[in-house]
Amino acid sequence: MQKLQTAIGTCLLIGVLVSSVFVIIGGVIYLAFHGHEITNYQVYASEPVAYKSVLAIWHDAFSFSGRSIIQFGILLLVLVQFLRVLLTIGVFARLRDTRFVLISLFIFAVLVFSFCVRV
């Protein structure tokens, strides 16, 4: 049990680091081109479509603009949590703990739901 938990922890750590790399790269690009701008955050405007859905973020990342790479990195970070829940389901399945497998599956479903449905 302890070993499994440690393994999960390492996976999550790698995930966080990978996503951070993307964010750093995107951040550097973003600052290089836009660092001198004075941004206006007073008025709230919704993000452009390219940053909204998972598919759109994936496509836009290839345009190599700083912001889209950052957005991709952020998405990865959130996906690390998906991974965590999946791994936890695996652990409980190994332990044959049906109750917690169901609990974790439910959590995973809510996670997927939050990304797919426009609430």
Add this chain to the structure above:
Amino acid sequence: MLLEVAAVIGAVIGAWLTGVVPISAIAIIFGSVMLFSSVMTLRRQEIAELDLPPHPWAKALNLNGTYPTAEGMKSYNVQHVPGALGLMAIAGALSGLLGIGSGTVKVLAMDQAMRLPYKVSTTTSNFIIGITAAVSAGIYFTRGYIDPGLTFPVMLGVVVGSFVGAKILNRAKSQTLRYLFSAVIFIVAIEMIYKGLMGHL
């Protein structure tokens, strides 16, 4: 994990609420709650908690356990599970609504309601905050709330800070953690109330 079920449901509701509820009112209420919590955290004594019998739900779901301290592993029992679930749902809703606070309310729920040792509360809370935040983030993404230019420095700073904090946790004394936690949420609470009263966030 069990607590997380309630929290994610709360998170979805909370994130949905962001489109509906006036933020300043929530900020004031939340700030007040946090002030109260800040005081409560200081008042609790660590010594009394370790020998209570476990809540029947805790036994059924196998929630009791052990945790590391400077003296070695200590065991703990869990209390008030249903109340904690309710608090978790509220924490999730607040997190979805305000983007913060899920951590503080959850730690408090585990510390005060379930009588978990302080280090267990903070580390468990960190674990489930990730999932609750991911749920809220999913909804924020689809609504276009996440701005990469704003997020990137915050994220990088948080990652570095988290590493440092986690390393320190092992050696920290529970009482020190309590004081630190109490001070931090006190400051956040004042800030929340101020901003709520000023009518902007």
